[in-house]
Amino acid sequence: MTLIDDLLELNLVERQLRGLKSRVDSAQIYCRAQKRQMNDLEQRHEELETRRKQRQVTINGHETDTAAIDERLTKLREDLNSAANTKQYSTVLEEINTLKSTKSGTDDLILNELSDIEALDVDLEAVKSEMKERQTVLDSAEKELQEREAEIADRVAELQTERDVKASVIPASALSTYDQCADDFDGDAMAPIEEIDKRRREYSCSSCNLNMPFNIVVQLMTGADSLTQCENCLRILYITPEMKAEAVAK
Numbered sequence: 001m002t003l004i005d006d007l008l009e010l011n012l013v014e015r016q017l018r019g020l021k022s023r024v025d026s027a028q029i030y031c032r033a034q035k036r037q038m039n040d041l042e043q044r045h046e047e048l049e050t051r052r053k054q055r056q057v058t059i060n061g062h063e064t065d066t067a068a069i070d071e072r073l074t075k076l077r078e079d080l081n082s083a084a085n086t087k088q089y090s091t092v093l094e095e096i097n098t099l100k101s102t103k104s105g106t107d108d109l110i111l112n113e114l115s116d117i118e119a120l121d122v123d124l125e126a127v128k129s130e131m132k133e134r135q136t137v138l139d140s141a142e143k144e145l146q147e148r149e150a151e152i153a154d155r156v157a158e159l160q161t162e163r164d165v166k167a168s169v170i171p172a173s174a175l176s177t178y179d180q181c182a183d184d185f186d187g188d189a190m191a192p193i194e195e196i197d198k199r200r201r202e203y204s205c206s207s208c209n210l211n212m213p214f215n216i217v218v219q220l221m222t223g224a225d226s227l228t229q230c231e232n233c234l235r236i237l238y239i240t241p242e243m244k245a246e247a248v249a250k
């Protein structure tokens with residue numbers, strides 16, 4: 001077995017493995033999309049809750065101010081009743097009126113905040129109901145994904161073991177080149193040389209049709225223990241057993 005033979009065997013298992021895994025890909029993509037949407041909703045919910053809390057803090061502040069004003073007003077009303085003269089009376093009355101107007105302003109501010117909170121509550125309810133719907137969709141998407149994964153789990157484990165065995169005989173640097181190609185081209189890592197015109201020594205990469213100089217073909221025929229990648233599409237090039245047999249027969 002040459003290095004290329006070993007790689008071709010590995011490639012066969014790799015492709016089966018990827019084909020099988022691709023069956024769960026769509027379920028995985030769908031599931032991820034649902035999760036992303038759920039995260040967006042959770043974020044929106046959190047934002048609304050934070051804004052609601054901020055409004056409540058502002059209201060609490062205003063209420064503290066109002067309580068202080070009320071206390072002062074009670075005291076002033078007593079002073080008003082016990083005013084010794086008109087001047088004193090009107091001074092106290094003036095402060096009462098100022099405080100009353102301040103209080104009315106604060107009451108307006110509180111009402112504004114309350115109406116903001118009401119609007120936020122409407123938004124919060126809408127987000128909550130959207131989250132509930134999304135959760136139902138997400139649950140069924142996750143269930144579907146688990147089912148599909150379970151369907152292929154045994155076969156994937158078998159193939160994975162087989163792949164490990166096939167990979168174990170391949171030198172590390174060649175394996176790393178192969179793995180890179182397999183990842184980059186979704187399992188389509190290797191390409192046979194195609195004979196276009198034998199007499200004129202015209203050959204090409206069967207994956208991208210790039211013309212191959214004859215010396216590369218000769219190199220592939222003989223030195224099977226080093227890898228040659230297509231300059232254009234980067235597939236690992238090889239000579240098919242048929243071509244090799246033909247060359248030997250000649």
Ligand SMILES: [Zn+2]
Binds near residue numbers: 206
């Ligand atoms: Zn190519």
